[in-house]
Amino acid sequence: MKRRTLMASGIAATALAFGLSSTAAFAETVTLRMSTWLPPKHHHTATTLPTWIAAVEEASGGTLKIKIDPAPIAKPPGQYEVVRDGAADMSYHVVAYTPGPFEILRGSELPFLSPNAEIGSQAAYDWYDRNIGFDKEFKDVKIITMFVHGPGAVHSKEPIKTLEDMAGVKLRVGGGGVRMAKALGATPVALPAPKAYEAIQKGVADGAMFPFESIAGFRLGELVNYHLEIPGGLYTTPFAVMMNPAKFDSLSDEHKKVLTDLGGVNGAKILGKGWDDGDAEGRAKAIEQNGVFHTLEGAELDKWKERIAFMNADWIAKADAAGLDGAALLEDFKTTVAKYSE
Numbered sequence: 307m308k309r310r311t312l313m314a315s316g317i318a319a320t321a322l323a324f325g326l327s328s329t330a331a332f333a334e335t336v337t338l339r340m341s342t343w344l345p346p347k348h349h350h351t352a353t354t355l356p357t358w359i360a361a362v363e364e365a366s367g368g369t370l371k372i373k374i375d376p377a378p379i380a381k382p383p384g385q386y387e388v389v390r391d392g393a394a395d396m397s398y399h400v401v402a403y404t405p406g407p408f409e410i411l412r413g414s415e416l417p418f419l420s421p422n423a424e425i426g427s428q429a430a431y432d433w434y435d436r437n438i439g440f441d442k443e444f445k446d447v448k449i450i451t452m453f454v455h456g457p458g459a460v461h462s463k464e465p466i467k468t469l470e471d472m473a474g475v476k477l478r479v480g481g482g483g484v485r486m487a488k489a490l491g492a493t494p495v496a497l498p499a500p501k502a503y504e505a506i507q508k509g510v511a512d513g514a515m516f517p518f519e520s521i522a523g524f525r526l527g528e529l530v531n532y533h534l535e536i537p538g539g540l541y542t543t544p545f546a547v548m549m550n551p552a553k554f555d556s557l558s559d560e561h562k563k564v565l566t567d568l569g570g571v572n573g574a575k576i577l578g579k580g581w582d583d584g585d586a587e588g589r590a591k592a593i594e595q596n597g598v599f600h601t602l603e604g605a606e607l608d609k610w611k612e613r614i615a616f617m618n619a620d621w622i623a624k625a626d627a628a629g630l631d632g633a634a635l636l637e638d639f640k641t642t643v644a645k646y647s648e
Contacts, residue, residue, distance in 0.1 A: 336561060337371040338553070341385060341394035343378045345500060348523040349587065354580025355398075358573060366564045370557075372396065382498045386548070390446040395553045398545045402482035403498070408443045409624050410434070411452075411544055413636060415482055416621060417614055418538035419643060420454060423517075423585070426542055427453035427578030428571050429642040435570070437635060447548040450565055451573030455517045456585040457539025458483075461530045462513030463506075467600050469609055478502045478514035480543060487515070489614050502526065515540060519584030522591040533592055535601045536610070547573065 340359075344350050351374060359372045380388045383403040388394045401408040402415060411434050420426030431452050434440070440449040460466055462475060472491040478501075479487050479494045487494035495511045502520070505511040506529045513530050514520065517539070521527040547569070554562065568576075592599075602610060618636060625632030 334558075335369045335371065336557065337373055338395040338549075340372050340374045341379055341388045341397035342374050343380070343382045343385060343498075343500070345523075346376075349519060349580065349584035350398075350523075354577060354584065357580055358568070358576045361576065362564055362568050365568060366561060370561045370564055382500070386447065386546075389548050389550050392550050392552065394550075396450070396547070396549045398547050400480065401544050401546060402480050405481060408546075409621075410438055410628060410630070410635075411443055411546075412482065413621050413625065413639060414454060414544045415541050416618055416636070417486070417540055418536070418611065419639065420457060420539050420542040421537075421643070421647060422578075423454055423456045423542075423581035424575060424578035425643060425646045426456075427574035427581075428646045429639065430454050430544055431571050431574040432646075433635075433639045433642045437638065438630075444546065444548065446551070447546075448551045448554040450547045450549055450569040451571075451577065452544055452546050453574050453577035453581065454542040454544050455581045456519065456542070457536060458515050458517055458541040458543075459536060460513060460515055460534040460540070461521065461526055462532045462534070463530055464512065465532045465598065465600070466513075466534050467602075468606055469613065476510065476512045478505050478511040478516075480515070482543070483515050483541060486541065486614050486617060489616070490610065499524065503529065506530065517542075517581070517585055518588035518592070519581060521588035521595075521597075523584060523588065527588075527591045527595045527597065531595070531597055533597050533599050535599065537601070537603070537607070540610075540614075547577070 342351055346352065355374065363371055375394065379393060382400060385397040385399040386404060389397045401411055414426070414430035414434065460477070466472055466475065469491060475492045476495050477487050477492045478497050480499065481496065484494040484496050495505055497505055499520070502511070502514045502516070503524050503526060506514065506526065514526060516524070516526065622632030622636060625635055
């Protein structure tokens with residue numbers, strides 16, 4: 307309840323901070339339907355996304371509403387098609403769940419880049435929008451904003467402190483983590499995030515690569531007790547907040563402006579902050595459940611960096627093949643992260 311109270315009290319201030327008026331006159335009330343796939347009690351659907359939605363409603367004078375579906379109408383990898391085909395007006399899509407079309411944006415998920423979700427989200431949107439443009443890889447949808455989750459860590463039943471400890475460990479990973487897990491000596495178990503609890507519970511996996519929010523959001527703290535933290539994260543995951551283009555075009559100019567003003571970097575900041583709050587909750591839950599923490603650092607961290615350096619090289623090659631300067635783009639991403647870290 308405390309988080310919800312804080313959320314409500316900050317909505318008007320959020321809108322005003324972006325120069326939006328909550329008393330603007332709008333012609334008609336419009337309700338947009340947002341598809342979802344995360345559990346209702348997960349922070350994203352319970353507080354993070356509602357915080358952003360409430361800011362949109364406040365900025366529109368209550369005339370632009372976004373209603374989150376009560377239950378999924380498609381699995382996580384199908385969210386892009388749901389919006390493209392108009393089955394829902396909006397959704398949020400994990401780009402790694404659809405290998406192939408979004409390979410340049412996936413540069414934002416490379417290892418050791420993102421210190422937290424608020425910084426990483428703003429940097430990822432700014433970097434991609436400025437260098438590439440969302441119309442290049444997202445031709446069939448309208449991108450409102452994007453965000454990334456917090457630094458990816460390793461949560462396991464048994465302690466992991468070194469590469470040697472990773473040998474043979476069955477780790478739940480997302481779509482982009484299979485090759486990484488193999489390179490680090492683990493056995494990847496590729497599953498959408500909501501399947502992680504069951505996989506660990508049944509012994510299909512011994513742990514998972516996740517940000518800390520998963521300890522509370524997916525109740526993983528009930529199953530794993532060891533937490534390996536990696537500076538900048540082993541990875542992060544970009545989510546595209548998207549809208550059906552025809553539905554966006556049907557909105558009034560005033561409503562389009564609200565979504566534009568509270569989208570982009572501004573929306574990335576709000577949603578990224580929510581994921582950092584989720585990480586804080588997950589960490590607190592791990593402490594409450596007597597979790598054991600270890601941070602990868604020094605020579606051991608260098609060994610892990612060397613083992614998965616091929617991921618940067620592979621992404622650079624893909625960017626080069628697309629007619630871009632991959633090495634320069636990666637350096638620009640690092641510079642952009644530094645800008646939002648100030």
